[in-house]
Amino acid sequence: MAIKSNNKPNQKDYSFDLDKVFACMVSVQSNIPKDAFTAPVLGTERGGNGIVIKEGGIVLTIGYLLTEAETIWLTDHTGVAVQGDVLGYDQESGLGLIQALGTLNAEVVPIGQSSSLKEADKVLVAGFGGQRNCVSAEVVAIREFAGYWEYLLSDAIFTSPAHPNWGGTGLIGRNGELLGVGSLFIQHETIGDEVVDGNMVVPIDLLEPIIDDLLTMGRPNKKARPWLGLFGAEADGAIVVAALTEGGPAHDADVQVGDIVRAVAENEIDSLAELFRNIWSLGPAGIEVPLVLERDGEIIDVSILSVARSDMLKGPKLH
Numbered sequence: 001m002a003i004k005s006n007n008k009p010n011q012k013d014y015s016f017d018l019d020k021v022f023a024c025m026v027s028v029q030s031n032i033p034k035d036a037f038t039a040p041v042l043g044t045e046r047g048g049n050g051i052v053i054k055e056g057g058i059v060l061t062i063g064y065l066l067t068e069a070e071t072i073w074l075t076d077h078t079g080v081a082v083q084g085d086v087l088g089y090d091q092e093s094g095l096g097l098i099q100a101l102g103t104l105n106a107e108v109v110p111i112g113q114s115s116s117l118k119e120a121d122k123v124l125v126a127g128f129g130g131q132r133n134c135v136s137a138e139v140v141a142i143r144e145f146a147g148y149w150e151y152l153l154s155d156a157i158f159t160s161p162a163h164p165n166w167g168g169t170g171l172i173g174r175n176g177e178l179l180g181v182g183s184l185f186i187q188h189e190t191i192g193d194e195v196v197d198g199n200m201v202v203p204i205d206l207l208e209p210i211i212d213d214l215l216t217m218g219r220p221n222k223k224a225r226p227w228l229g230l231f232g233a234e235a236d237g238a239i240v241v242a243a244l245t246e247g248g249p250a251h252d253a254d255v256q257v258g259d260i261v262r263a264v265a266e267n268e269i270d271s272l273a274e275l276f277r278n279i280w281s282l283g284p285a286g287i288e289v290p291l292v293l294e295r296d297g298e299i300i301d302v303s304i305l306s307v308a309r310s311d312m313l314k315g316p317k318l319h
Contacts, residue, residue: 007135008132008134009124013136014176016176018131018134020176023077024126024170025051025126025128026051026074026075028046028059028066028073028128029075030045030046030073031070032069033070033314036068036314037312038313039068046064046069050098051168053111056100057099057103057106058100059074059098059100062094062167062183062202065168067096068314069086072084074098077128077130082104084098084100085098085099086098087214087215087218088218088219090206091224093210094151095210096214109172109176110176110177111177112177112178113204114179114180116173116179117142117157117179117203119139121138121139123138123159123171123179124136125159125166125169125170126169127168127170139157139158139159140158141157141188143156144156146276147272148233149231150225150227152277153203157200157202158186158198159171162185163182166183167183169182169199179204180204181202182202184199186198186199186200223284224284224310225279225285225308226285226287226308227285227308228289228304229250230245230255231244231245232261238262238270239269239270239272240259240261243257249289249305253305255291259294259300264290264291265278266292285308286305286306288304288305288306289306290303290304
């Protein structure tokens, strides 16, 4: 999907220097072992974008580009390529940090506050490659987002039109500040039921509370959430088990595809967000999670011994 010419940014429309923004962006290319936990779903060769946020080659990106990465290459706006190393990954936000192992010819983007954004604000979605890989966009919504892979954001940012290579793009506000990191391609319903292509962006405000931990420990300094390996889908006010991670906790507890999740610990649920919040409220990873399922018209009680999702992954090196 190419960027339409009328969606490419022009300097006359911005109060900040576009070239400095372009110089903050790097290409991220990663290789993942074939036996990695995420390889079947996310692949073994991943590519996207990163944003230089600190001197010394600290690069912010979306975490699925670096999860279980064996090798990472970063390319700056001058074409210089250097190896990178995973600094850390936050499962909750989906944000990840890379350390460049060589010198990047790059600017450092100033970090703003995503809480300042509102619907209809004009933004720039910037990727590696200068003007040709940046999109002039608009904030079409700021709302909760629940991902079937046990992921939840309270204030996800939705923009349109879509960036064709959205992973790890930088959401740049009117003052040239970084306000978010591109995560997904989405189709968003607007007023009048019109469907428009766009991107879901992780708000930058989620980085500040965890960045020191990511830099020093490789992860946030708190107990992990319970993870079940259960992929849910909303259908007619119910949560249906759409898929299971083979060998994951829900799979091992004999949860089956097609089961309807009616309750968590006796709390009825009717949305993915409610499912996740109820599971996470029970305690940290390792807690028993009681579910009430409906299968072929019968009610079944199951208890699932949760784990930390990170325990399933090939972890990053700690620094």
